[in-house]
Amino acid sequence: MRLKLTIAYDGRPYYGWATQPNSQTIEDKLNEALTTIAKQDVKVQGSGRTDTGVHADGQIAHFDCPVGLEMNPHNWVPALNTKLPKTIRVIDCVEVPADFHARFSATSKTYSYFLATTPVLHPMLNGRAWHLPRLLDPATLEQALQHYIGTHDFRAFAALRGNETAKTNYTRTITEATLTPVDGGYLISFTGDGFLYKMVRLLTGAAVQAAQGRLRLDDHLSLLDQPAKLPNGKSPFCAPGGGLTLTLVKYD
Template sequence: MSDILRLKLLIAYDGRPFRGWQSQATKDAVQDHVEAAFANTIGEKVSVQGSGRTDAGVHALAQIAHADVPTARLEVTAWQGALNNFLPPEIRVLRVTRAAPDFHARFSARGKIYTYRIWNSQYLHPLEIGRVWHMPSALDLDILRAGLVLLEGQHDFAGFAANRAPGYAAEDTVRTIQQITLSRRGELLTLRFEGNGFLYKMVRLLTGTLVRCAQGRAELTFIHELLAEKGARKTSFAAPAEGLYLTRVLY
């Protein structure tokens, strides 16, 4: 029997205090805090691999990560409590299970679901501060729904990806969005994006551009053009980070 056990972690976090998921030199990313919790628990460094990056300020309801730990240290059922003892209150491990040795939080994933929340009212409810995009102006929901249809399916989404430093940009910018749904409950609009993968800031740029059209400040032809030009031109209308949630990773 191997003396190394691979754990699968389900993690939720309020993204506001952190510089995203990915480890930073300043050690103030979510990944840094989870790795520090492992080190404090067993006294040695453990590498934690997430399903993907979330930007600074973006929340997660169900980030998935994996980590390899010595088998003899703790029972699987004890890891959740042990890690949460050392994590800030804005990060919680919701579940820990034994994973197959070849499971990889990122490379085993076949898709993700993101949710974007918009508070469409003149006044923002105080308990939604930092958790939604406050949009006081009127939105044409028919235009918004028409825009969702344009974005579904397989497209080159380079026009909806923020620029990255050399060496970090995605070489392949073709992605498939299986479904985008819009729901409304009172002042709250919720967009749900399900796709096989998303580029850097893609969901925020999609949402920002859709809202721009729904405000009457851009035509739906703008979306057509961005998809057709395959990155020759990019949208600059990015929705703020605080409305975005990593909702589920699909395996």
């Protein structure tokens, strides 16, 4: 019995989603909760990694229910939440086909990024927004975001993990990159078929640099689709992790 979890979390206390040595991660906390309930080793498979300090409203993960624990999927929600810290909550649990995979079955992901433009950042937004009290031009910001729409080589917007090879694929398709005025600032939304390591933060950082007059729009556009032998051109700024939230993962 394979179960799909929808998970929300405040990323501030954690070193991202994925398990890593000597660090507290969301994946670790979920594995610990599952293992405690099942009284045997159970691990989740996530739809993708989120970085240190990044939040989620709609992270997806799956796990295979151990034999003998095939209870109603909805009962897993309170069972897990009693074992998880208050900063992590399972929102939903449903049964899925045996060939479902949280990562490889995903067709698109949507991230949102909050830019706070008020002169003083409200303390409740600390670690939940990028504070930009300096004026930025929203029209230029929208122009920069439109550069990302379509299928491109995004190598200039990918941080290196150290395991890249000559065959590493940097091509992704972005179907949405929008700017919405909200109370206290702006919300940027990105939807695409997948995102590279720190890609959304690098996309956001470069667009904001353009909107603040620190990066020409033609230079910004030239960062896309760089030839494989020109790795020196990189997005000039990586936005802080705190403003970023994984909001939705879609499946067929």
